[in-house]
Amino acid sequence: MKLTAQKDVSLDNDYVDVRYRELTPVIHQIFQLCEETGSVLLCKKEGATYKIDVNDVLYIESVDRKSCVYTKDDVFHLPTPLKQLEESLAGQQFVRVSKMALLNIYKINSVANGLHFRMTAEMSNSEKIVVGRRYREDLIEAISELAKEVSK
Amino acid sequence: MRKKPAFTFFDMNPLILFCVIYVVTILINAVILGALSNVAYISIRHLTDNAILCGAPVVTLILFRRVPLLKYFDDDDCSPWISVSVHYVLSCALLLGFGFVLAVIRAVPATLADYLGLIGVYTQGYIVVVIFGVVIEVSKVESVNKNLKIIQESQKRKTGGVQSE
Numbered sequence: 001m002k003l004t005a006q007k008d009v010s011l012d013n014d015y016v017d018v019r020y021r022e023l024t025p026v027i028h029q030i031f032q033l034c035e036e037t038g039s040v041l042l043c044k045k046e047g048a049t050y051k052i053d054v055n056d057v058l059y060i061e062s063v064d065r066k067s068c069v070y071t072k073d074d075v076f077h078l079p080t081p082l083k084q085l086e087e088s089l090a091g092q093q094f095v096r097v098s099k100m101a102l103l104n105i106y107k108i109n110s111v112a113n114g115l116h117f118r119m120t121a122e123m124s125n126s127e128k129i130v131v132g133r134r135y136r137e138d139l140i141e142a143i144s145e146l147a148k149e150v151s152k
Numbered sequence: 153m154r155k156k157p158a159f160t161f162f163d164m165n166p167l168i169l170f171c172v173i174y175v176v177t178i179l180i181n182a183v184i185l186g187a188l189s190n191v192a193y194i195s196i197r198h199l200t201d202n203a204i205l206c207g208a209p210v211v212t213l214i215l216f217r218r219v220p221l222l223k224y225f226d227d228d229d230c231s232p233w234i235s236v237s238v239h240y241v242l243s244c245a246l247l248l249g250f251g252f253v254l255a256v257i258r259a260v261p262a263t264l265a266d267y268l269g270l271i272g273v274y275t276q277g278y279i280v281v282v283i284f285g286v287v288i289e290v291s292k293v294e295s296v297n298k299n300l301k302i303i304q305e306s307q308k309r310k311t312g313g314v315q316s317e
Contacts, residue, residue, distance in 0.1 A: 098228060106307055111296050113289055118232065132228035140296055147299035150306035 001026070039092070043069050043076030052076060054092060058123045060085060060102040072125050095142040097121065098132035103139070105146055111139075166210045174206045176277045201254055205270070208247040209278075212239055240278060247274055 020027045041052045052069055061068045062082035069076040078085065086096055094102045109122045111131070119131040121139070131139055181198060216226045216239065225235045251270050255262035 106303065108300055109304075110300060111293055113293050119293070133232065134228055140292060143296055143299045143303070147302040151302055 041069060041076075041078060043078050045074070045076045050076060054089065054094070054104070055106070057094075057104050058107045058125060058127070059104060059129060060094070062100045070127075093146070095135075095139050097135045097139055098130060101129055103129060105143055108143075166213050169213060170206055170210045172281060173209055173277055174202060176280050177202050177206055177273065180273055180276050180280075204254060205247055205250055205274070208250055208274075209239070209243040212243040212246055215242070236282065244271055244274065247271065 018027065018030055039054050041054060041057065043050050043052045052071065056071050058070045058072065060078075060082065061070065065081050067078040067080055067082050067085055069078055080088075082100070082102060086094070086102055089102065093105045095105055097103050103121055103123075107124045109124055109126075111119055111121050113119055118133070119136050119139075120128045121131055122128050178199070181202065216222045216235075222238075222242075224230055225238050247270060248267055251262065251267060255266075
C-alpha cells in the first residue's frame with residue numbers, strides 16, 4: 001500500500017483522502033479509525049453495525065480487551081481496546097475513571113463518596129460508576145476545566 | 153507520569169506526608185505530652201527522634217509502591233480502608249523497630265510502656281491526618297457537584313431546556 005502524507009499548515013481541517021481498488025479489511029479498519037476519532041463510533045450489536053454519536057454515549061467499559069458502549073437504553077460492542085478509544089476520544093468529553101471505564105462528563109448527574117470512600121459517579125440513567133483512586137483527580141480536573149469553559 | 157490523587161494521606165507525595173506527620177506529631181507531643189508531664193517536648197533531641205520516627209509511615213508508603221507483594225494495597229482494586237489499615241499496622245511495626253534502634257543508639261533502657269506510649273502518640277497523629285484527609289475529600293465532592301451543575305445548566309441552555317439523550 002502506498003502512503004502519502006503532506007503537512008499543510010494553511011488547512012482549516014485535517015483530512016484523509018483514501019484511494020482504494022477494493023474495500024479490504026485493512027481499508028475498512030482505516031475508515032473505522034477515522035470515524036472513531038470523530039464524533040461517531042462504529043459499534044456492533046447482534047451482528048449489525050450502528051453509528052453511535054459520542055454525545056449519546058453514557059460510558060464505555062472494557063470487557064475482555066473489547067469495549068462495551070453504553071447509551072441510555074442500549075449496549076453496543078466495539079472491537080477496539082479501551083486504551084485506543086481513550087486516545088482517539090482525547091480532547092472530547094470523555095475521561096478515564098478506572099482501569100475499566102471512560103465516562104462522558106456531560107452525562108454525569110452527580111458524584112458522591114461512599115462509606116468505603118470510593119468516589120462514585122451517578123450517570124443520567126441513575127447508574128453508578130465507581131471512580132478509581134488514581135483517576136479521581138483527573139475526573140475532578142476535567143469537570144472543573146469544562147465548567148470554566150462553559151461558563152465563559 | 154500520572155498525578156497521584158490525595159485520598160487522605162495515602163496517595164500523598166512521601167515528602168509532603170513526612171512533613172504533615174512530623175508537624176502533627178510535634179504538636180501532639182508539645183501540647184498533650186508537654187501538658188501532661190510538664191516537660192518541654194520541643195527540644196533538639198525530641199525533634200531529631202521524631203524526625204526518625206516519622207520516617208516509619210513514609211518508608212511504609214514507599215514499600216507499598218515498590219514491593220510487588222504490597223503493591224496490591226496501593227492499587228485501585230483494594231478498598232481504601234484496607235489500604236490504610238494495612239499501612240497503619242506495617243508502619244506501627246516499623247515505628248517500633250525505629251524506636252528500638254533509637255533506644256539502643258541513645259543507650260536508654262526502653263520499657264514496654266515507652267513503646268506503648270510511642271504507638272499511642274503515633275495513633276493520635278494518624279487519626280488526625282486521616283480525619284483531615286476525609287474532610288478534604290468531602291469538600292472536593294461538593295465543589296465537583298457545583299461544577300457539574302454549571303455544565304448541566306449550560307447543556308440545558310444549548311438544547312433549549314431539553315436534555316439530549
